[in-house]
Amino acid sequence: MKTKNLLALEGNQAIALAMKQIDPDVVAAYPITPQTEIVQVFSEYVANGDVHTEFVTVESEHSALSACIGASAAGARTMTATSSQGLALMWEMLYIASGARLPIVMTVVNRALSSPINIHCDHSDAMGARDSGWIQLWSETAQEAYDNVIQAIKIAESVNLPVMVNMDGFITSHAEEVIEPLDDEEVKNFIGEYKPLRSLLDIEHPFTVGPLALQDSYFEFKRSQAEAYKKVIPVVKSVAEEFAKITGRKYDLFETYKLEDAEIGLVVLNSTAGTAKEVVDTLRREGKKVGLLKPRLFRPLPVEELKAVLSRLKVIGVMDRADTFGGFGGPLFTDIRSALYDLSNRPIVTDYIYGLGGRDVTMEQIHKVFESLELIYSSGKVENLISYVGVRE
Amino acid sequence: MKLPTWKEMPEGIVILEAGNAQEYETGSWRTFRPVVDKGKCINCLFCWIYCPDSSIIVKEEKMEGIDYAHCKGCGICSKVCPAKAISMVEEGSL
Numbered sequence: 001m002k003t004k005n006l007l008a009l010e011g012n013q014a015i016a017l018a019m020k021q022i023d024p025d026v027v028a029a030y031p032i033t034p035q036t037e038i039v040q041v042f043s044e045y046v047a048n049g050d051v052h053t054e055f056v057t058v059e060s061e062h063s064a065l066s067a068c069i070g071a072s073a074a075g076a077r078t079m080t081a082t083s084s085q086g087l088a089l090m091w092e093m094l095y096i097a098s099g100a101r102l103p104i105v106m107t108v109v110n111r112a113l114s115s116p117i118n119i120h121c122d123h124s125d126a127m128g129a130r131d132s133g134w135i136q137l138w139s140e141t142a143q144e145a146y147d148n149v150i151q152a153i154k155i156a157e158s159v160n161l162p163v164m165v166n167m168d169g170f171i172t173s174h175a176e177e178v179i180e181p182l183d184d185e186e187v188k189n190f191i192g193e194y195k196p197l198r199s200l201l202d203i204e205h206p207f208t209v210g211p212l213a214l215q216d217s218y219f220e221f222k223r224s225q226a227e228a229y230k231k232v233i234p235v236v237k238s239v240a241e242e243f244a245k246i247t248g249r250k251y252d253l254f255e256t257y258k259l260e261d262a263e264i265g266l267v268v269l270n271s272t273a274g275t276a277k278e279v280v281d282t283l284r285r286e287g288k289k290v291g292l293l294k295p296r297l298f299r300p301l302p303v304e305e306l307k308a309v310l311s312r313l314k315v316i317g318v319m320d321r322a323d324t325f326g327g328f329g330g331p332l333f334t335d336i337r338s339a340l341y342d343l344s345n346r347p348i349v350t351d352y353i354y355g356l357g358g359r360d361v362t363m364e365q366i367h368k369v370f371e372s373l374e375l376i377y378s379s380g381k382v383e384n385l386i387s388y389v390g391v392r393e
Numbered sequence: 394m395k396l397p398t399w400k401e402m403p404e405g406i407v408i409l410e411a412g413n414a415q416e417y418e419t420g421s422w423r424t425f426r427p428v429v430d431k432g433k434c435i436n437c438l439f440c441w442i443y444c445p446d447s448s449i450i451v452k453e454e455k456m457e458g459i460d461y462a463h464c465k466g467c468g469i470c471s472k473v474c475p476a477k478a479i480s481m482v483e484e485g486s487l
Contacts, residue, residue, distance in 0.1 A: 099405075100405050100406050100407075101404050160404055160405065198405070198407065205409075206411045207407050207408060207409045207411075208407060208408040209406065210407075211406065211407075211408050213406065216396055217396065217402075219399075220396075220397065220398065220402050221399075221406055223402075224400070224402040224404075227399075228404070
């Protein structure tokens with residue numbers, strides 16, 4: 001039997017390792033807390049000659065993604081990473097990358113957006129980019145983030161769309177965790193050689209990338225782009241199956257935890273899912289039928305698959321680590337609730353906004369969320385559809 | 394020109410053929426039309442060099458006229474002509 005190769009790594013170091021093993025043609029990135037270490041460690045790999053990557057140091061995230069777009073259009077396997085304000089600064093380029101169908105892979109180390117300025121975890125950055133056409137994968141642990149980055153390359157290049165891999169700032173990016181990486185050779189074989197759809201360097205086949213398209217053609221381009229997302233779900237599933245064959249680690253569109261016979265369920269992204277699983281265990285020991293669903297693929301939203309699993313529940317609490325100011329609850333809540341609307345016997349869905357700006361979320365708080373869901377379950381009444389957890393009242 | 398449906402669009406925002414800007418006739422944008430007085434023209438081809446829309450028709454090294462289907466009427470040819478052979482005439486007056 002093969003001996004397990006285990007490493008103690010921080011989340012950021014695990015991502016840098018994944019990037020080293022992927023050995024992309026081009027990385028253009030700008031450091032920002034809490035993503036900095038990814039760029040720092042990767043630049044050491046470049047300096048030491050461990051990778052063949054052309055590493056482009058830029059003056060901003062806008063330029064970082066612009067350089068990635070140029071490189072990807074030229075046919076290079078391209079990667080970057082950012083956080084928070086950096087992702088916000090990339091905003092207009094995000095849409096250009098997805099519209100041009102460029103399979104760039106970017107790790108987003110989730111951090112709050114200013115103001116007030118804050119460097120800690122919440123999901124406002126990635127949620128602000130949820131309609132930008134990037135596929136979004138979310139990761140509970142450093143191991144999941146590492147595994148997602150490697151799978152993201154294969155997903156992106158199979159569907160010609162960019163992928164954003166999310167992990168929680170500091171909580172996952174800076175905490176040391178035992179990681180079981182793949183061997184370099186395994187990564188190389190898994191991702192294979194990149195054969196771009198088109199390359200600007202292919203002078204035998206000249207083409208124009210990113211032309212003007214006005215009233216007569218813009219709509220057709222965007223309608224055609226909308227169709228591309230239908231192909232993503234089966235690809236994410238098949239890539240996960242292939243990944244499980246070599247690692248034994250199974251991934252899907254989402255993870256369910258003790259949900260099969262549950263009547264009350266919690267939907268929560270990233271690291272908080274780990275804390276919430278502990279609470280589910282405690283409540284299960286008390287004989288309560290509770291469970292959890294942790295989305296992995298958030299964009300495109302696997303609506304039918306979510307419906308199939310969540311329809312069995314009576315009450316669902318969605319925990320959102322982002323708010324939509326002036327909107328109708330957090331982004332995860334509005335999506336989940338809307339996905340279930342057409343069910344004849346739809347569950348009650350409520351929203352709990354928590355952890356903004358890195359506010360700690362404790363087992364006690366999640367316990368209280370379940371208590372409020374139990375009250376809704378027994379009374380059939382919702383007093384607060386959208387509430388805030390862990391804020392000083 | 395029959396425009397493609399969304400199903401016929403290429404993957405990505407791309408144009409896969411080269412040189413097809415010719416199919417897009419920009420002549421209707423014109424407010425002033427360059428009119429050549431062949432009697433004054435010395436065939437120096439300054440107009441051909443400077444025209445940003447490749448709308449000067451040249452045959453056997455001689456200035457033959459202007460491609461009005463594409464000329465936007467910018468007036469550069471008239472400005473650079475050393476023989477003052479090109480005048481700009483308002484479209485509405487023609």
